[in-house]
Amino acid sequence: MNKPKDWPEETRAIQATQLAFDLSSDIQRAFRVASAMQDLNTSAMVRKVLQLPYRKKRIRPRLTVTLHDDDFVQLAERYGLPASDRAAIRQCVADELSAFASRFLTDPDADTSVK
Structure with missing residues (x-):
């Protein structure tokens, strides 16, 4: 073979x-x-x-999180979207994560907790 x-x-x-x-x-x-x-x-x-060979760049530089059906319901309420519109929820989550990173990188001591 x-x-x-x-x-x-x-x-x-x-x-x-x-x-x-x-x-x-x-x-x-x-x-x-x-x-x-x-x-x-x-x-x-x-x-x-350890001075072993390694990849210089990440293959897929991404953040991951596991979301359950209840999480989508909660996020949909938060963003004013239907829970079935997972693509829009995903975009809102990406926007919120980007905003967090921008605030954090500008002022790492800023309160970035969710209220």
Whole structure:
């Protein structure tokens, strides 16, 4: 059986071992902050510190959050939209997250809590 040409990478990924470390909150925060400041994911930052090869740029730089049906209902009420219009809710969420980031980057000490 002939393997597709991209299988060697898949085979290598299967052979990799993922390690998890129980480190203090301060150490984890330091890695998250350092990786964010260097536009890396935390795994790449760990690899950089260990002087291992790493990807210089994130493949898909995005934020993720899991939203349940109840969350969409709550967000729809907040934005004055029907709960079924998930595309519009998603856009409103993206706008709110962008506004948060703008306020935070302008004044990191500003109160950015949701009221």
